[in-house]
Amino acid sequence: MKAPEQSWLLRQLEGWEAEGLVTADSAKVLRERFKAQGAASAGTGALMLGIVGALLLGSGLIVLISHNWDAFSRFQRLACAFVPLLLSQVWTASLLRRGTVEVWKRESAGLLQTLTTGACIALVSQIYQMGGEWTQFLLVWCLLTVPLAWALRARFVAIFYALGIGVWALSQSRVNAPWHETPWIYPLLLLALWPYCPGFRLQQLPDLLFRRVLTLSVAAGIAACSIRTCLNSGLPAPQVEGAAFWLLLLGASGLSLFPLSKTALTDSLNTKPQVVFPCLVLLHYGFFATLLEGGEAFTAAAVSGMHTHWGRLLLVVFAVLGAVAVRQRRFALLSLAMIPLLPLLATLLPVSLSTLSTLHLTAVGLTLIVLDFYGKPSSPRGGAAILTGLIVIRIFDSHFSLVAKGLVFMGAGIAFLAFNHFMSRRKQHLGAPAA
Amino acid sequence: MKPDFRLLAFGAACVAQWAAPLASIYVREDAIQRGAVVRVAVSAPDPFDPLRGRYLQVRPLESEVVLDPELAHLTSGQKVWVQLQKGPDELHHLGKVTTQKPVSGDYLLMTLRLPRGRSSAPADSASRLSVDWPVDRFFVNEKSAPQADDWLREKTRGGRTIVAELRVLNGTAVLTDIAVDGRSFRDVLKQPAQ
Numbered sequence: 001m002k003a004p005e006q007s008w009l010l011r012q013l014e015g016w017e018a019e020g021l022v023t024a025d026s027a028k029v030l031r032e033r034f035k036a037q038g039a040a041s042a043g044t045g046a047l048m049l050g051i052v053g054a055l056l057l058g059s060g061l062i063v064l065i066s067h068n069w070d071a072f073s074r075f076q077r078l079a080c081a082f083v084p085l086l087l088s089q090v091w092t093a094s095l096l097r098r099g100t101v102e103v104w105k106r107e108s109a110g111l112l113q114t115l116t117t118g119a120c121i122a123l124v125s126q127i128y129q130m131g132g133e134w135t136q137f138l139l140v141w142c143l144l145t146v147p148l149a150w151a152l153r154a155r156f157v158a159i160f161y162a163l164g165i166g167v168w169a170l171s172q173s174r175v176n177a178p179w180h181e182t183p184w185i186y187p188l189l190l191l192a193l194w195p196y197c198p199g200f201r202l203q204q205l206p207d208l209l210f211r212r213v214l215t216l217s218v219a220a221g222i223a224a225c226s227i228r229t230c231l232n233s234g235l236p237a238p239q240v241e242g243a244a245f246w247l248l249l250l251g252a253s254g255l256s257l258f259p260l261s262k263t264a265l266t267d268s269l270n271t272k273p274q275v276v277f278p279c280l281v282l283l284h285y286g287f288f289a290t291l292l293e294g295g296e297a298f299t300a301a302a303v304s305g306m307h308t309h310w311g312r313l314l315l316v317v318f319a320v321l322g323a324v325a326v327r328q329r330r331f332a333l334l335s336l337a338m339i340p341l342l343p344l345l346a347t348l349l350p351v352s353l354s355t356l357s358t359l360h361l362t363a364v365g366l367t368l369i370v371l372d373f374y375g376k377p378s379s380p381r382g383g384a385a386i387l388t389g390l391i392v393i394r395i396f397d398s399h400f401s402l403v404a405k406g407l408v409f410m411g412a413g414i415a416f417l418a419f420n421h422f423m424s425r426r427k428q429h430l431g432a433p434a435a
Numbered sequence: 436m437k438p439d440f441r442l443l444a445f446g447a448a449c450v451a452q453w454a455a456p457l458a459s460i461y462v463r464e465d466a467i468q469r470g471a472v473v474r475v476a477v478s479a480p481d482p483f484d485p486l487r488g489r490y491l492q493v494r495p496l497e498s499e500v501v502l503d504p505e506l507a508h509l510t511s512g513q514k515v516w517v518q519l520q521k522g523p524d525e526l527h528h529l530g531k532v533t534t535q536k537p538v539s540g541d542y543l544l545m546t547l548r549l550p551r552g553r554s555s556a557p558a559d560s561a562s563r564l565s566v567d568w569p570v571d572r573f574f575v576n577e578k579s580a581p582q583a584d585d586w587l588r589e590k591t592r593g594g595r596t597i598v599a600e601l602r603v604l605n606g607t608a609v610l611t612d613i614a615v616d617g618r619s620f621r622d623v624l625k626q627p628a629q
Contacts, residue, residue: 070576081456089449096445117452124456128463129610131571144455147448151441175549176512195444 050104051111051156058115065123074127081123088113096151110154114145135171138164143192150195158196159213165189166220173227183224190221212273215255219277222251229310235301242301243308249285249340250305250314252278257321257330257337265328265377275333282339283386286361287393289339295346295353302343332371332378335364361390384419388412466609470602471541473519473527477599477613489580490572491587493599493610499550500532502562509534509564511549516606517566518542526598529566536606543569544606570601570610586623590615 010031017027061084069077092109095101118141124130125137142164149158169183179185193214197204206214226247230240256278269276292298305311318337325334342360346353368383395408476496500517502509509515518530519541527541536542545566575583587597600612613620 067577070579078460082453085452089452092445093449096442113448113452120452121456124459126574128459129570129573130459130463131569140455144452145448147444147451151445151448174512176510178512178514195440 046102047104047107050108054108054111054115058112058119061115061119062122065119065126077123077127081120081127084116085113085120088116092148092152106152107154107156110148110152110157111160113148114141114157114160117141117144133171135168139168142168142189146192149193153196155207155210158193159210162190162193162210162213162217166217169221169224172224173231175231183221183228186221186224190218208271208273211271212277215273215277218255218274219252222255223248225310226251226305229308230305233304233308235304238297239301239304242298243305243311246298246302246305246340246343247308247311247314249282250311250318252281253337253340254314254317254321256282256333257318257325259321259324259328260330265330269379279333279336282336286339286357286364287389289342289357290354290361290390290393291397292352292354292357295343299343299346299353302340303347306344329376331376332368335367358390358394361386365390380423381420384416388416462607463609466602466604466607467611470604470607470609473541473601473603473608474525474598475519475527475601476596478597489577490574491580491583491613493568493571493573493613495568495599496596497529498565498568499563500529500547500566502532502564504562506532506534507562509547511547511564513547514544515547515566516542517545519603526596541603542606543603543608545569569608570599573599573610573613583620583623586620587613587615 013022013027013030016022017024022030065080069080072080088109092113095105095109121137121141121144125132142161145157146161148154149161165186169186169189172181172183174181194200197206197210223244226244229247230244233243235243256275258274260272264272289295289298306315322334322337325337339357339360342356343353346356349356351359365383365387368378368386369380371378372380372383391412392409395405398405400408478494478496506515516533516536518533518537519527520530522528545568548565548567550563550565590597595615598614599610600614601608601610
């Protein structure tokens with residue numbers, strides 16, 4: 001609840017208590033809860049200001065370095081590189097010695113030390129004219145600062161690291177590069193986040209922001225491995241892009257099926273970026289596939305992708321996580337995650353990829369609606385949106401007259417609104433709040 | 436996480452944050468102080484590094500090597516030692532390629548690449564490969580960069596050669612200057628010598 005709403009609630013409590021709407025005990029519990037939330041939001045404010053301060057300070061330093069102060073001697077410039085680093089290290093050390101410190105100080109110190117480290121190595125490489133791509137520089141920077149995420153439990157340093165290794169992996173598509181310059185080491189790099197989250201005794205669960213960043217980073221890692229596989233596998237040039245894209249879809253499916261704890265199964269979709277992001281990619285592709293005139297080229301590319309080592313590994317991971325999803329009864333998600341298998345299925349059945357995708361998306365839409373009626377975890381409005389989107393795309397792509405298309409769009413719109421109204425009434429009838 | 440582990444992690448981070456740049460500085464200072472002067476012909480357009488500012492992109496004109504028959508199995512991505520030999524034009528050129536570190540002379544550790552426009556090595560030209568030079572940028576002052584770009588463009592009109600001056604020691608190279616017609620880029624822009 002936002003701060004103005006909290007203070008409004010706290011002001012009303014006295015009146016409600018006098019009117020007998022809430023008991024004295026309930027009012028006390030509510031007061032304590034919302035006062036605590038108020039204190040937490042004040043902490044968030046301090047944290048954000050601290051982060052912005054550290055970011056401005058460190059970024060300013062890097063921008064100053066970019067000017068290239070060639071009027072200074074080499075020694076003076078080196079001093080400019082190491083003194084800010086030393087000062088930030090001293091501040092961090094003093095915080096660590098104190099033991100318990102406010103979150104904003106830990107985060108600011110971690111971020112400031114990260115930025116002064118980057119400024120230091122940037123200045124040294126500038127002074128000595130060191131070559132290399134900026135993404136290599138980024139990786140060195142990330143590796144030098146990740147222990148700060150463990151030592152300070154600094155969330156923003158961990159976020160910087162996760163994003164940095166994702167960007168680095170995506171840039172490593174050079175053919176025949178040595179193994180340590182390929183995205184295959186991405187999983188090892190990702191492991192460096194283990195001491196921060198979940199921790200050696202699995203005591204730290206990632207928060208929502210970190211889960212979002214991790215999802216993006218892992219998606220970048222999967223994409224990088226897929227691209228590299230296809231560039232190095234000797235596939236015919238026209239198949240490389242299609243095969244890489246199919247491998248990315250398969251990886252996205254695996255990511256969406258990542259197992260959840262029992263409590264997380266019933267949580268809102270908003271708290272599961274590892275499900276939402278990949279599913280959006282899969283749905284986009286699914287709709288696009290319904291429009292494919294001749295899907296043979298993509299089907300052939302998918303089959304080629306499947307025959308690579310990376311493709312086989314992704315299929316095994318998909319099968320294992322799919323089995324876990326069946327056990328956890330995540331059928332709605334599973335129906336979406338099957339989308340990358342359609343090109344493979346199209347090679348076995350006498351139907352085009354476009355028809356198969358249309359049929360599959362229709363089945364997914366209906367499944368999402370029907371599962372809800374059976375009380376299973378699902379998203380009936382999502383199902384209705386898929387069906388509506390499918391109708392709109394198919395009609396838009398058809399040879400019907402504009403009048404017919406307009407009437408169908410209006411019909412679909414009315415049906416969608418009516419379904420939404422029906423679901424709201426149904427939820428109210430069942431006693432659940434309307435979403 | 437135990438407090439001692441946190442201190443250990445912090446200590447490791449601090450040591451690494453000093454050791455990595457200091458190790459680079461040591462190797463390059465040594466090359467600048469004791470290294471042989473090597474001059475190679477280059478081209479040098481003016482791009483921008485998002486983290487380190489403006490620089491001239493130094494592209495040595497010579498980047499193809501011929502492998503001896505016993506090294507014909509080498510492929511793109513592998514590291515090799517390439518000797519640098521001074522030619523009659525007073526510039527250095529790529530020489531013999533070896534997989535073992537040479538015992539004498541000036542040499543650099545380089546990475547083999549397929550020449551531009553070739554995605555695989557055809558049998559008839561398998562012994563000719565490109566190399567990645569260890570120097571590829573010369574950072575310049577934000578204000579001097581456009582001036583340097585103009586100067587280089589003007590001076591190289593008419594086919595004059597831009598020469599990069601390197602200090603080379605034990606396979607490590609440090610780019611120290613860029614010159615045209617024997618005139619240092621630093622002198623032109625009134626920069627203190629490296």
